[in-house]
Amino acid sequence: DAKTTQPNSMESNEEEPVHLPCNHSTISGTDYIHWYRQLPSQGPEYVIHGLTSNVNNRMASLAIAEDRKSSTLILHRATLRDAAVYYCILKSGNTPLVFGKGTRLSVIA
Amino acid sequence: DAGVIQSPRHEVTEMGQEVTLRCKPISGHDYLFWYRQTMMRGLELLIYFNNNVPIDDSGMPEDRFSAKMPNASFSTLKIQPSEPRDSAVYFCASSQISGTEAFFGQGTRLTVV
Numbered sequence: 059d060a061k062t063t064q065p066n067s068m069e070s071n072e073e074e075p076v077h078l079p080c081n082h083s084t085i086s087g088t089d090y091i092h093w094y095r096q097l098p099s100q101g102p103e104y105v106i107h108g109l110t111s112n113v114n115n116r117m118a119s120l121a122i123a124e125d126r127k128s129s130t131l132i133l134h135r136a137t138l139r140d141a142a143v144y145y146c147i148l149k150s151g152n153t154p155l156v157f158g159k160g161t162r163l164s165v166i167a
Numbered sequence: 168d169a170g171v172i173q174s175p176r177h178e179v180t181e182m183g184q185e186v187t188l189r190c191k192p193i194s195g196h197d198y199l200f201w202y203r204q205t206m207m208r209g210l211e212l213l214i215y216f217n218n219n220v221p222i223d224d225s226g227m228p229e230d231r232f233s234a235k236m237p238n239a240s241f242s243t244l245k246i247q248p249s250e251p252r253d254s255a256v257y258f259c260a261s262s263q264i265s266g267t268e269a270f271f272g273q274g275t276r277l278t279v280v
Contacts, residue, residue: 101271
């Protein structure tokens with residue numbers, strides 16, 4: 059599986075935007091970029107995914123670099139409930155999700 | 168739908184005992200995944216099924232671990248005999264087709280003493 063690189067941790071102030079980066083320099087043409095997050099004491103939950111174009115949904119936005127070697131998950135206004143571990147995962151075809159270590163996001167009131 | 172349902176939520180057992188973890192996937196989902204999470208190793212894929220058939224069990228750590236999916240609405244992960252190093256949170260997930268959103272259960276926290 060192609061690998062991703064994320065910072066171990068990030069901190070944000072409440073009500074401010076958060077940009078969570080992910081590098082995936084060995085991404086292949088069929089790899090989709092998926093983001094999941096895991097809130098404390100819960101299972102992972104889907105956030106967003108994309109292939110080439112930027113994507114928006116009610117939870118977040120995903121900005122994908124033109125060469126697809128990096129992407130950024132954007133939370134437009136961080137709340138305390140967004141404190142979680144965020145995982146950036148490359149996935150193609152019928153392969154299951156393979157989790158790395160993710161980025162632990164702390165939100166400060 | 169109530170989502171992916173796992174039972175029990177917590178299990179404490181003595182070393183050497185048999186442990187059975189249960190999972191009910193979301194109705195209509197044809198993929199089911201078992202993961203294990205520890206502080207040291209993070210989230211690891213153990214095994215996954217497609218239409219009740221095991222596709223890849225290369226993540227199952229040892230022969231002490233076995234998983235079954237007798238029908239589309241039920242799966243079990245069994246550890247026999249259990250050891251303290253099996254202590255972890257075990258997650259079950261399901262998806263409609265692999266490649267789309269996967270839904271995770273709340274997990275079973277297993278402690279082997």
